[in-house]
Amino acid sequence: MSRISDNEVEFIKRPQGQDLQADLTLSTTVQQIIEQVRARGDEALRDFSAKFDRTVPEAFEVSAQEIEEALAGIDPQTRKDSEFAIAQVKRFAQAQLATMQPLEVETLPGVHLGHRIIPIETVGCYVPGGRYPILSAPIMSIVPAVVAGCDNIIACLPPGAHSAMIAICHLAGAHRIFKVGGAQAIAAMAWGTVSIPAVDKIVGPGNAFVNEAKRQVFGKVGIDALAGPSEIYIVSDDSADPRILAADLLAQAEHDVHTRVGMATTSERVAQQTLAEIERQLLNLPTAVTAGEAWKRQGEIVICKDEEQLIAWADHIATEHLQVHTRDPHGTASKIRNYGSLFIGQNASVVFSDKCCGTNHTLPTMAAARYTGGLWVGAYVKICTHQWIDDHGIAAIAAPAVRQSRTEGMQAHRRAAEIRLDPQAIDQITAGQKD
Template sequence: MPFRLDVNDPSFPQDFQALLGMKRETTAEVNDAVHAILQDVRLRGDAAVIDYTARFDRMTIDAERLAITAEEVDAALAACPHHLLDSLETAAERIRAYHAKLVPEDLDYVDETGVRLGARWRPVAAAGIYVPGGLAAYPSSVLMNAIPARVAGVKRIAMVVPTPGGEINPLVLAAARICGVDEIYRIGGAQAVAALAYGTETVAPVDKIVGPGNAYVAAAKRQVFGTVGIDMIAGPSEILVVADAANDPRWIAADLLSQAEHDTAAQSILITDDAGFASRVAQAVDELLAKLPRGNIAAESWNTNGAIIVTGDLAQAAPLIDSIAPEHLELAVDDPDALAARVNNAGAIFLGRYTPEAIGDYVAGPNHVLPTARSARYSSGLSVLDFMKRSSLIACDENSLRVIGGHAISLAEAEGLGAHALSVAIRLDVADD
């Protein structure tokens, strides 16, 4: 049974705090093991990567077989049904079009004092993309991680994907081909992160590593941060659906289950202003669970982490949404824009009754890599900005330096930084000596 909260209950404040404070992630203590793997790969390069691949992925390879060849990708592509390739192409084109609109503009202007100022965006030189293997090998994740890098202008994209026992989902390779990623290695785990961060004889190092992974991958990303950039550390998926009684309970039930089926640690929450509707959704969830291929996972997630919150009216939902700061927010109400305007914290907002969250996972265009665990309070989904960095530009001539330089000299002297002051004063011929 999911939690059931009512804002009119005297215990609501405590119940809601308990919901917010729930720890769903069981972080395995893998830091020491990961540290050892990173150091070993740093020291022994390919040889260490090959050893760990044999141990963890049950696969004996040599350095020549670390990379997946173009011929292997060709063969994978040939094995994929045409309609799926078509869907991947459509998804890729839509993701590309949306992300192209997020490319930031450069700035270059001369202000009223004659100082030229600017901001210049450039892509990172090389990005590494981690793609989980096994059950979680999703071709859609390849698109969502690689396309923003491409749109940002990243020249070199290196993808790693473990192939436990030699198996790989051909759609994952097809997705890589569609994104133009042609440097692919059949490695995974902390050893793959180490190879991307430090480089080996076969794998040249990258500047930024993105992509989801298990506890070892997450720990490895945290540990190499500083040597390279990383994206967020993704936690279990979440959805918050705000729905009034005018919705079909089965639609809303399907939406709640679309997150629940990801992972037993996932969390689905319904906020509604109608207690009867809440019960109808709960009943629809139970009916659908019986029919779903991943029904067992979804049931455990829903019964352990799910929640239904009944409010007096939907206007009361906004502050609750901001506190929950959900990864995915669905507003299945008459005027979703009005409610969205009052919300500050959400990774992605799905507006209206005909926008199920799953449409955003595949083909809408925006990224499906989004902030979890309340981090939408301060962070954003993956985008081209994660693959670019900004240099500020400053140019003075003698005149403009004279206009503003005196203030710099004063402040530098007040901070006791004599060389700072001198470097300005000496150019204006006002240095003491």
């Protein structure tokens, strides 16, 4: 199916034009933070903590006593709910890992190829502070690392984060927890300091500074993805309930004023009623200041002429969260290929994945769903190939390798292949008798 464009659909509400004048100081500021942390380590972390967080912890690492106090202070029901979420995320991650198997195959007589599934040794999980203490955030990044079998799981969260976040980092399985936030935490995990060990890969969402820091340290360490503001899109037909559509859109809109919130439908009635319902629900929504501003800035409603166009539009948007509210939601969903996570049918709200149903809520944004999925247990392992070749295999592959190396002019490669055919050949070559 060919790509669809904005002028092929009808907009009931368009998002405001985005500010194309990006903050040119962001990249420079983050670069300076990284350079300072790399050069001055803990001393720089203390300076940045005082500047950005207005507090400097006595020690960056959370002590055993602090963990005990955080566990004692967490509301019992909150702990139970968090442990429920941990169990669901763990169960799904274990099921995913079970689909990944080591491989050994003999592709030609004597040519044995394979791969191993190897956990990443040390991972750093960034836990955002943000507008709300999102208790599920550490669960989503830490639990899959536990399931994957990573040796060292490091969590970093801003020093002002709610103590319940420390408790849940511990319950989720973090081996060490540090009170360092922002771009400086990313720099510390990438390069290491006296207090904080260097990691092999950094995962977890954060603000624009965290995102830019992850971009700049990529290569020194691995990263999961570069994430923008949260997104939700809903595709529907005339069977959808505008009250539910509005509730789900506003649920995501309360994350941030930059959240992208939209829906596409084949029904003008559903479009108009949803538009009205959003305004009605905003009247008594406690978080209306944020959700309303997000809807004003980024909200959109699109009318498509038929299901084919609806599916094409969904693939064009390639949203982080995609909900399907149609008469045959499984049928519609099966035709869509670009999404971070898919929510099939009226009951499958994004809120369940955000909190506790088991799928990961760290997902691609900014249309990155066209080429990648979200965070999952596979992000914490490496698939590393190996090969071993017996004499029968040499007979099958050495001659083609010799000829290809000769064609390419790579004579050392040719020699390395020839010596497997004739171990005496290298002696004749070095003696000048042949080449």
